[in-house]
Structures are given as structure tokens and as C-alpha cells.
Amino acid sequence: MAQGASLFPISVDQSGLIVSSLTTDIIPKIKFVYVTPSHQFPTGATLSLSRRLELLAWAHKSGTMIIEDDYDSEYRYGERPIPALQGLDQANSVIYLGTFSKVLFPALRLGYLVLPQNLVHIFARAKWLADRQCSLLEQYALTDFITEGHLERHIRRMRALYDQRRQTLVQSLFSYFGDKIEISGENAGMHLMVKINTKLTDDKIVQLAALAGVSIGAAYPQYLKHSPGSEFILGYAELNEQKIQEGVRRLAQVILI
Numbered sequence: 280m281a282q283g284a285s286l287f288p289i290s291v292d293q294s295g296l297i298v299s300s301l302t303t304d305i306i307p308k309i310k311f312v313y314v315t316p317s318h319q320f321p322t323g324a325t326l327s328l329s330r331r332l333e334l335l336a337w338a339h340k341s342g343t344m345i346i347e348d349d350y351d352s353e354y355r356y357g358e359r360p361i362p363a364l365q366g367l368d369q370a371n372s373v374i375y376l377g378t379f380s381k382v383l384f385p386a387l388r389l390g391y392l393v394l395p396q397n398l399v400h401i402f403a404r405a406k407w408l409a410d411r412q413c414s415l416l417e418q419y420a421l422t423d424f425i426t427e428g429h430l431e432r433h434i435r436r437m438r439a440l441y442d443q444r445r446q447t448l449v450q451s452l453f454s455y456f457g458d459k460i461e462i463s464g465e466n467a468g469m470h471l472m473v474k475i476n477t478k479l480t481d482d483k484i485v486q487l488a489a490l491a492g493v494s495i496g497a498a499y500p501q502y503l504k505h506s507p508g509s510e511f512i513l514g515y516a517e518l519n520e521q522k523i524q525e526g527v528r529r530l531a532q533v534i535l536i
């Protein structure tokens with residue numbers, strides 16, 4: 280955006296980005312397609328394998344680069360992981376972005392790119408011009424953390440913990456709201472999206488929830504156009520099971536009166 284790019288919103292369904300919406304009339308204008316295939320933000324949809332292959336074929340044919348932001352792929356519950364676009368790509372069409380913000384903590388400010396060989400030099404120069412380099416101290420500490428096996432153990436432990444919290448949230452939502460809600464995106468990541476059947480406006484719900492001490496986000500600001508409304512983003516990673524149950528109870532109390 281800072282470089283003058285324009286955004287074209289592309290529709291998403293429960294299998295992720297709808298590749299057929301990338302119609303031929305917009306192809307000449309598109310330089311990059313940005314996707315979060317493991318867990319679309321905010322719906323939480325996972326891009327299916329067939330859509331991944333379709334997107335890669337489309338990118339290759341149209342000469343477009345895909346930016347794959349794999350920001351929380353480490354957390355996937357009960358389903359087999361789908362290979363990253365970057366791993367499936369055979370035409371150097373993918374720029375892969377990873378981050379340690381979700382898997383460790385955001386203040387670390389360390390991430391990584393997996394680039395086609397011909398782009399490595401350009402990106403290295405751009406990084407140098409932007410901020411020289413990330414802190415070496417943090418990079419060395421993280422290297423030790425990874426090579427000594429701590430990161431792998433941490434991910435395994437946190438996956439089990441977040442899975443419990445996620446299940447508690449889903450069960451609590453259904454037990455308090457019953458058929459007044461639809462949940463999506465609960466099979467991966469650290470948040471899910473809930474659609475609530477209510478006449479209250481989204482802002483009113485966020486406000487009532489905040490007054491009851493519950494922090495939820497409306498999904499509508501994440502849409503460039505035409506939000507369906509009544510959709511909310513609920514993060515669960517940092518709350519214990521008791522807080523999750525209590526939070527949902529309070530939410531139901533303010534919404535279902």
C-alpha cells in the first residue's frame with residue numbers, strides 16, 4: 280500500500296480463496312496474490328489441496344507471484360496438514376512468509392522468507408535498505424533454541440494446550456448459544472470465527488462484551504467490501520479453560536437477553 284499498490288478483494292468460501300474469481304479481466308493488473316492458506320484471516324478457512332493446485336497453475340499461467348503468509352500453520356488440530364504452496368510450487372511462483380510471532384511471541388520481531396533463488400539477492404538488498412538487519416542477539420538465541428530442540432517441544436506442548444482451549448471454547452459456545460451460532464475456522468490456528476444470529480449491531484455487541492469484561496473483535500473491518508455482518512473473531516490461546524467458559528457465559532448473558 281505504501282508503494283501505491285491497489286487491493287482487489289477476492290471471495291473466500293470454506294475451502295479458502297475462490298481461484299475462479301481471479302478472472303481474466305483483472306489478470307493484467309495483478310502483480311501478487313496474497314493468501315493465508317493454512318488459516319485464512321479472519322474466516323479461518325484452510326485452502327484445500329485442489330484449490331492450492333488450481334492457484335499454482337493459475338499463477339504460473341498468468342505470470343503472477345503468490346505471497347503465502349503462513350503465520351500460524353504450526354497449530355493444526357486433528358486433521359492432516361496440507362503441503363504449503365511453496366512446497367507444491369514447481370514454477371518459482373511463491374514467496375513464503377513465516378513468523379515466530381505466533382509460535383513464540385510477537386515482541387521477538389523475527390520472521391523468515393523462503394524465496395525463489397532469483398529473488399534472494401533483491402530481497403536481501405531491500406532488507407538492508409529498510410532496516411539493515413534484525414537483532415543478531417535474538418537471532419543467535421533463537422538459533423540455539425531451535426537447534427537444541429526446544430522449539431519443537433514447545434510447539435508440541437502448546438498444540439495440546441491450545442487444542443484443549445479451543446475445544447472448551449467450541450463446547451461453551453454451543454452450550455450457551457445453541458443453534459444461534461455458526462462456528463468456522465476452528466480446526467487450526469489460535470482463533471475461530473463465530474456468526475451469531477442476533478438483531479444487535481456488531482459494534483453494539485463488541486461494546487456490550489467489553490462492558491462485561493470480554494474482548495471480542497468484529498470481523499467486518501477485515502472485509503474490503505460487503506461484510507455479511509454478525510461475525511466475530513474469538514482468540515483462545517491466552518485464556519485458560521475457566522476464563523473461556525466464564526467469558527462465553529458473560530457473552531451469552533449480554534447478547535441473549
Ligand SMILES: Cc1ncc(COP(=O)(O)O)c(C=O)c1O
Nearest residue numbers: 315320348350378379380385390
Ligand atoms: C495474517 C497475519 N500474518 C502475519 C502475522 C504476524 O505478523 P508479525 O510477524 O509482523 O508479527 C499476523 C499476526 O497477527 C497475522 O494476523
